[in-house]
Amino acid sequence: MKVTGALEPFLPFCRRLAPGRLAGLSLALLKSTALEAAILAGHLLLYPTGLTPERRPPVPPVPSAEPGGTARLPVRAAPPVVLLHGFIDNRSVFVLLRRALAQHGGQRVESLNYSPLTCDIRTAAELLGRHIEEICERTGSGQVDIVGHSLGGLIARFYVQCLGGDLRVRTLVTLGTPHAGTRAVPLADAHPIVRQMRPGSRVIEELARPAPGCRTRFVSFWSDLDSVMEPVETARIDHPDLMATNVRVTGIGHLALPVHPAVATGIRQALDETHPQERAAGGLTVA
Helix, strand or coil, rough: CCCCCCCCHHHHHHHHHHHHCCCCCCHHHHHHHHHHHHHHHHHHHHHHHHHHCCCCHHHHHHHHECCCCCCCCCCCCCCCEEECCCCCCHHHHHHHHHCCCCCCCCCCCHHHHHHHCCCCHHHHHHHHHHHHHHHHHCCCCCCCEEEEEHHHHHHHHHHHHHHHHHCCCEEEEEEEECCCCCCHHHHHHHHHHHHHHHCCCCHHHCCCCCCCCCCCCCEEECCCCCCCCHHHHHCCCCCCCCCCEEECCCCCCCCCCCCCHHHHHHHHHHHCCCHHHHHHHHCCCCC
16 A cells, blocks of 8 residues: 655655655655644544544335335345444544445444543443444344454454454454554553553453354454554454454554545455355345
């Protein structure tokens, strides 16, 4: 994935000012840093709009027959998509991704907030499970797809892998999620949930345990310039019992993953891909 930024026209001027300092910096890293700064500024403006819970529009009735009385052929019912944000964030981070998924059509999209005071991944995963049950009951769908950014992906994975959520989650897409734990920002260890995201924590160890028969399909997007993931490969899912696909993203950082259009395209493709259980049922959703 190649990102073009607004920094490139100024590079010759920067090199004249500090040629030695910039000699070891790659153009990709400079572009990524500029893009991250722009995204952070925009997100700070949008952040207040995501503090309140999302309004739930009514579920439209699904007609069982054509206007002339002819019964409709069964079609694959796309499950709702649930968007789950990262640490100290809210649903406003998904403004662009939500629009991209809605324009693509075929799936209902909902964003969930969890409290920034959340101090335990297990507790957050249990709360997510209750939300998923409510969504399934309200929409009449037996399953959902989840897209989780950073910590949101780890919470969703714990729900799927350790709390029986694989019955409800068809596909889990993670964006920059520390599946093996991250060593970045050591000063943040004062927060309990950050300690749970460290390599060797009990949560990370629980996720590394065997998970035979897990039904959920995992798609993990990880970036080679993600400064929040240390090492960057920690955002990959490497578990022998999980149906996991790892997608490497180049040229963008952590904050860009949920807003970049090329990543949004990859997410749409991941959600559109027929699940192995659906292939076995001839393309129809398995209840």
